[in-house]
Amino acid sequence: MAEAPDAATAWRWLLERRPHTRGYLDDELVEIAHAAHAEPLLRALYPWPSHGALHFLRDGQADEHPGERFPYVLYGPAPYTVHSSDFIRLGEPATAGEAVALLVRHLPPEPRRP
Known part of the structure; x- marks a missing residue:
């Protein structure tokens, strides 16, 4: 499977x-x-769909940064399920936009600089 060299290409x-x-x-x-791509804070991260969830990485190297985690969302029919970086369910928003807003509210302070 081809992996994109950077976040912009991955998106x-x-x-x-x-x-x-x-x-x-x-x-x-x-x-x-x-919906996630429309949010600049998430667009600055590398999208990593895996096992029915959309995860976010700083640079696309999932195996090299196992301790660096961001909230993620399980995709599928609504409602979406959003989890924190430590796997705690944060909520089940009814729309993709609401799920993205919940993700952004739970990002650590560092990635808030797009």
């Missing part, structure tokens, strides 16, 4: 549903991916 491939990239076959990822 472009995710939104274009580029063949053979993470999440390209998953129709249920589309709505939350577009």
Whole structure:
């Protein structure tokens, strides 16, 4: 599976549903991916769809930074389930926009500089 070299490319491939990239076959990822991309604080992070959830990384190297975690959202039919970085359920927003807002409210202070 091809991995994007940077966050901007990863977002472009995710939104274009580029063949053979993470999440390209998953129709249920589309709505939350577009909502997350619309938020500058999340757009600055590397999107990492995996196991039915949209995760965010600082640089796309999931295995190299296991302790660096951000909130994530389980995608699928609404409601969405948003979890904190330590796997605590934060809520089940009814819309993708509400899920993104909840994610942003729980980001650590560091990534708030897009």
